[in-house]
Amino acid sequence: MKNEQVATHRRHRHGVLAAGGLLVLAGYFSYEPFVVAAGALVLNGYAWLLMRADKRLAKRNGWRIPEASLFLVAFLGGAPGAWAGMLIHSHKTRHATFRFGLPLLALLQIALVIWIGRLYR
Secondary structure (H helix, E strand, C coil), X not given: CHHHHHHHHHHHHHHHHXXXXXXXXXXXXXXXXXXXXXXXXXHHHHHHHHHHHHHHHHHCCCXXXXXXXXXXXXXXXXXXXHHHHHHHCCCCCXXXXXXXXXXXXXXXXXXXXXXXXXHCC
């Protein structure tokens, strides 16, 4: 059962990351800020859902989403969503890497979006 869950998680992760990343890149190279925003929304929504799902699995003592997957999604553009999921669901708040790393990464990504937005003007 665990191997099926791991395979399903990886399949969904790769698909969502590819879709979100392609939207961000397509928007960046076509100078369409709405397409960039759509890609960022996909990545941040998925990061938030991963935190919610991992919290539910933790309560049930079930199979857990690897921390590397949580950080990968956050690193690739979903840090604000992961940070929001961490705060809303009170999940991973005792881990120093999440408590300090996610806010720092989120602030860097927000600053990058603002900087890219100024390039479109």
